[in-house]
Structures are given as structure tokens and as C-alpha cells.
């Protein structure tokens with residue numbers, strides 16, 4: 412497939428770029444330069460015209476864009492980048508008849524419920540409930556996705572990781588050191604492989620998929636269903652329990 416990967420310079424996006432490129436023709440898009448990829452499109456997801464031009468000529472979109480963590484405070488642009496940016500991508504995907512849209516969501520869409528083990532987080536736990544600005548932006552991204560499926564029949568898969576780390580370097584997205592594992596951890600390569608599986612899966616109308624890589628994660632969320640539906644399994648697992 413001809414795939415537009417947005418957020419390709421990011422923590423998840425960079426490894427997704429490598430994995431997707433194994434079997435697909437990938438165009439990378441990011442507001443930042445991507446080392447070793449001079450052909451990548453340098454663009455802002457808030458610039459609708461640039462987004463529409465980037466989406467044209469592709470069969471699928473895989474979105475990993477996220478505003479930096481510092482951008483959600485004090486009236487920063489984080490909420491707008493995540494929500495309007497996602498809308499721009501879905502709208503451009505509709506205009507260009509995109510066949511599959513894979514969106515990186517987050518377990519944050521359920522942070523308004525009492526956490527596990529009080530609540531078992533399932534793909535169909537609805538209404539969504541978020542706490543905090545970032546989480547609300549992820550909730551609104553999913554609602555936008557749901558709406559584009561309902562109104563326009565777009566095939567959309569949302570992947571819901573919890574705490575993404577690099578298990579080799581033991582760092583988070585922001586480069587902070589990870590001291591020990593917690594039940595929500597997943598390596599960024601396994602998030603990327605879930606995006607690939609969701610891109611290639613048959614029969615997706617609108618579906619959300621939790622991904623997790625610890626025994627505690629399997630007790631907290633319905634990740635077994637993700638394995639069944641997507642044929643996905645984490646390659647890197649951690650011993651952390653709930």
C-alpha cells in the first residue's frame with residue numbers, strides 16, 4: 412500500500428517508518444526533519460492545504476502525531492495540534508478516499524474512570540472519560556474518528572498504548588530515564604508493529620485496540636482481543652504486574 416506516515420520523526424513514528432517500509436511504499440510527514448529521509452514532507456498538521464497535498468496519492472494514513480508534553484499547559488498549542496490536526500487528517504483522508512486510517516490513540520481516553528484493577532479497560536468501555544488536557548485531546552481524536560466512520564464509512568483502527576518506552580535505552584518519549592517497569596509499559600517497536608497489523612488487518616469498520624506488554628497490562632485491559640483480531644503480539648515483554 413502507499414502509506415502516509417504522519418509524525419514520522421517521533422519516538423513511535425521513527426520505528427514505525429522502518430517497519431512499515433518493509434512491505435509498503437511509505438511517505439513520511441512531520442514538522443521536524445527526519446535524519447536519513449531527505450524525501451520526507453516537512454509540514455505542519457495544522458496547515459490543512461499541506462495536509463491535503465500530502466494525503467493525495469496514498470491508500471492509507473498512519474498517524475502518530477502528538478504535540479510535545481509541555482504544549483498542554485498555560486494555553487499552549489497542544490490541545491489544538493492534537494484535535495484540529497487529527498480533524499485535518501481525517502478530512503483530507505475523506506477527500507482523497509483513503510482506504511484505511513490507523514490512528515495512535517491512548518489509554519488516556521479512559522483515565523476518567525477509576526484505574527485498574529477497579530475498572531477493566533475494554534475496547535467498548537463507553538462513554539469515553541478523560542482527565543486532563545492531553546487525555547481530553549485524545550478522547551476528542553477518537554470521537555472525530557468515530558464520526559468519520561459513521562458519517563463517511565471510513566475504515567479506522569485506533570491503537571491504545573499506555574506508557575511507551577524504549578526498552579533498550581530505558582527511556583520515555585521525553586528522554587527521561589525509566590527506573591523500573593510498571594504494568595502499562597510497552598516498547599515503542601511493539602506499538603509500531605501494532606500499527607502495521609492494524610494497517611493490514613481485514614474487516615475494520617471502526618475499532619479500538621489496547622496494546623500492552625506486561626502481565627499486569629493483560630489484567631488491566633482487553634489486550635487478548637487485540638491479539639486475536641490483529642494477529643499482534645508484543646515481541647518485548649516486561650515482568651511488571653498490577
Ligand SMILES: NC(=O)c1ccc[n+]([C@@H]2O[C@H](COP(=O)([O-])OP(=O)(O)OC[C@H]3O[C@@H](n4cnc5c(N)ncnc54)[C@H](O)[C@@H]3O)[C@@H](O)[C@H]2O)c1
Pocket residue numbers: 417418419420421422423424440441442443454455456457474475476477478479492496515516517518549571572573574575576584
Ligand atoms: N509516549 C507515550 O507514552 C504515549 C502513550 C500513549 C499514547 N501515545 C501516543 O502515541 C503517539 C506517538 O507518540 P510519541 O511518543 O511517538 O510522540 P513524539 O512526540 O515522539 O512524536 C510525535 C511527532 O509528532 C510531530 N508533530 C508534533 N506537532 C506536529 C505538527 N503540528 N505537525 C506535524 N507533526 C507534528 C513531532 O515533531 C513528533 O515527531 C501519539 O499519538 C501519542 O498521543 C504516546
